Amino acid sequence: MLKTYSYPKYVYHRPPELSGAVSRRYPVVIVGAGPVGLTAALDCHLHGIPAIVIDDDDTVSVGSRGLCYAKRALEVLDRVGVGQAVVDKGVEWNVGRTFFGEKEVYHFNLLPEPDHKRPGMINLQQYYLEEYLVNRCNEVGIEIRWKNKVVSVAQADDHASLQVETADGVYGIECDWLIVCDGARSPIRSMMGLDIDGRIFMDRFLIADVVMKADFPAERWFWFDPPFHRNQSVLLHREADNVWRIDFQLGWDADPQAEKQPERVIPRIQAMLGKDREFELEWVSVYTFQCRRMNRFNHGRVMFAGDAAHQVSPFGARGANSGVQDTDNLIWKLKLVIDGKAPAALLDTYSDERCWAADENILNSTRSTDFITPKSNVSKQFRTAVLQLAQKHAFARKLVNSGRLSVPAFYTRSQLNTPDIDAFTGMMEPGAPMDDAPVRVNGHDPVDSWLLDHIGNRFQLIVYAKDLSRIDSAALSGLRQATIGVEPVIVTSGSDAVPGIRTLHDLRGRFAQRYDAADGTVYLARPDQHVAARWRTFDSKLIQAAVQRATCTLAKA
Numbered sequence: 001m002l003k004t005y006s007y008p009k010y011v012y013h014r015p016p017e018l019s020g021a022v023s024r025r026y027p028v029v030i031v032g033a034g035p036v037g038l039t040a041a042l043d044c045h046l047h048g049i050p051a052i053v054i055d056d057d058d059t060v061s062v063g064s065r066g067l068c069y070a071k072r073a074l075e076v077l078d079r080v081g082v083g084q085a086v087v088d089k090g091v092e093w094n095v096g097r098t099f100f101g102e103k104e105v106y107h108f109n110l111l112p113e114p115d116h117k118r119p120g121m122i123n124l125q126q127y128y129l130e131e132y133l134v135n136r137c138n139e140v141g142i143e144i145r146w147k148n149k150v151v152s153v154a155q156a157d158d159h160a161s162l163q164v165e166t167a168d169g170v171y172g173i174e175c176d177w178l179i180v181c182d183g184a185r186s187p188i189r190s191m192m193g194l195d196i197d198g199r200i201f202m203d204r205f206l207i208a209d210v211v212m213k214a215d216f217p218a219e220r221w222f223w224f225d226p227p228f229h230r231n232q233s234v235l236l237h238r239e240a241d242n243v244w245r246i247d248f249q250l251g252w253d254a255d256p257q258a259e260k261q262p263e264r265v266i267p268r269i270q271a272m273l274g275k276d277r278e279f280e281l282e283w284v285s286v287y288t289f290q291c292r293r294m295n296r297f298n299h300g301r302v303m304f305a306g307d308a309a310h311q312v313s314p315f316g317a318r319g320a321n322s323g324v325q326d327t328d329n330l331i332w333k334l335k336l337v338i339d340g341k342a343p344a345a346l347l348d349t350y351s352d353e354r355c356w357a358a359d360e361n362i363l364n365s366t367r368s369t370d371f372i373t374p375k376s377n378v379s380k381q382f383r384t385a386v387l388q389l390a391q392k393h394a395f396a397r398k399l400v401n402s403g404r405l406s407v408p409a410f411y412t413r414s415q416l417n418t419p420d421i422d423a424f425t426g427m428m429e430p431g432a433p434m435d436d437a438p439v440r441v442n443g444h445d446p447v448d449s450w451l452l453d454h455i456g457n458r459f460q461l462i463v464y465a466k467d468l469s470r471i472d473s474a475a476l477s478g479l480r481q482a483t484i485g486v487e488p489v490i491v492t493s494g495s496d497a498v499p500g501i502r503t504l505h506d507l508r509g510r511f512a513q514r515y516d517a518a519d520g521t522v523y524l525a526r527p528d529q530h531v532a533a534r535w536r537t538f539d540s541k542l543i544q545a546a547v548q549r550a551t552c553t554l555a556k557a
């Protein structure tokens with residue numbers, strides 16, 4: 001018998017509101033202890049916002065759900081303290097191969113460049129991700145109320161109130177801000193009468209998690225019309241603990257109940273892997289998928305994030321990956337609003353920026369699903385022609401779409417960006433998610449690390465300097481004193497350090513290369529590791545104006 005996962009059971013505690021405690025108003029309540037709600041709670045903790053989490057269940061995600069966590073989500077998980085556990089347990093991969101029949105027609109590498117801390121993708125069962133997030137919440141003392149079910153929501157101008165059902169009865173709770181991460185069906189979205197628009201895909205997929213010992217490489221393999229599953233597609237991924245995820249496309253007419261039965265599933269797997277391969281079924285489900293999103297993600301005191309706000313098909317692994325990036329975008333903004341340092345209008349930019357990201361994800365996911373499930377004979381003929389041509393011609397490979405995998409959104413249209421006034425090349429434009437680079441922390445005891453380990457959770461000004469003697473440390477340190485303080489960070493090609501300022505040595509010149517940095521170049525980084533502005537020279541007035549623009553506090557001229 002091969003080992004399978006044993007689900008933790010978290011303990012329900014009678015809530016203080018039902019034990020005679022005086023009901024108090026919480027700064028933030030988060031509904032949903034899925035990957036998005038738990039990440040939001042950890043991010044609140046990092047920003048010093050007291051938050052509690054309410055969930056109607058008492059364990060982690062059951063069955064086959066998310067497995068691929070992309071580089072950007074791993075960077076966010078690093079920031080909240082869970083990235084390393086995910087990487088240690090998960091299966092790292094960068095290469096994906098697509099086959100037509102038996103022949104490989106195309107392959108890609110998610111991370112062709114060296115010198116990034118995190119790989120293109122880590123495969124890990126969603127239950128592990130959630131378990132690590134819960135462990136981290138417990139470590140830092142975040143209260144999670146298991147088996148507490150929100151049954152009604154109302155909001156006033158300055159707060160939201162909830163009714164919560166437990167085994168000990170129903171209680172009421174108030175909060176200044178409510179973050180809703182209650183999943184695709186989002187009961188709170190329905191309670192508030194809010195719409196979510198999009199489309200359902202007329203296809204069904206059998207998803208089997210299979211425990212077996214196999215020496216296939218850690219790569220994503222996708223087949224169109226393979227000999228072992230004619231006229232449909234199949235996807236194979238490796239996960240932790242020798243679990244393999246196999247997705248079989250079934251077609252819309254398939255009977256979901258019948259297809260889940262082992263006597264139907266096992267022959268499909270044997271046809272694929274051969275009759276001699278020993279395996280056990282860990283979990284089997286049949287899914288249909290939708291691509292849809294809410295019109296806005298913020299509604300007064302209530303913020304929606306993750307699947308509650310938007311959903312995509314899994315071809316592209318954009319669900320949890322994008323949900324985690326929602327909270328990355330939201331929490332620093334909420335902190336500034338809670339502290340009275342920014343107006344509530346800053347929260348509108350959460351909705352704007354993450355709606356663009358959701359649209360990009362939905363577009364990519366829809367295109368992949370349309371390629372995998374052609375809607376007409378003409379589309380199917382086009383797909384066959386593309387797959388045949390792709391075996392020989394590079395131009396056709398670009399048209400093969402078995403899922404364009406999750407990449408972070410560039411908020412280049414955001415009102416929070418300060419447009420460039422100086423000339424730059426490369427990708428690190430205002431709105432871009434910041435690229436990583438290997439650095440050495442300078443000083444008496446040098447340590448090799450990564451740029452993104454030093455960036456985040458506050459505004460920072462990254463100054464690239466070849467000659468440290470020209471650094472005006474008093475002016476740089478002065479940035480810390482503003483209402484919204486900015487921490488200076490120096491990246492240098494030399495090996496000296498500036499006392500009192502975090503100084504990083506650009507270990508292999510990757511920072512200079514990726515950020516098109518010359519002596520004196522400065523980058524203003526947002527707390528979520530996105531570029532807010534950049535210049536060729538330091539000018540404290542321009543920097544302060546850029547911080548104000550990035551926080552909606554710039555006085556109108």
Ligand SMILES: Cc1cc2nc3c(=O)[nH]c(=O)nc-3n(C[C@H](O)[C@H](O)[C@H](O)COP(=O)(O)OP(=O)(O)OC[C@H]3O[C@@H](n4cnc5c(N)ncnc54)[C@H](O)[C@@H]3O)c2cc1C
Nearest residue numbers: 032034035036056066067068150182183306307319320321
């Ligand atoms: C087959 C499949 C494969 C996938 N593969 C990937 C992948 O590879 N990569 C990826 O990034 N994503 C993937 N996804 C998507 C991913 O699973 C979801 O995007 C992710 O779970 C969303 O997280 P969430 O926290 O928003 O919601 P959920 O995980 O759904 O969590 C919602 C939580 O809210 C709780 N809740 C609901 N209602 C209430 C209530 N009234 N009161 C209190 N609590 C409540 C629920 O119990 C639950 O714990 C896949 C999904 C499927 C189905």
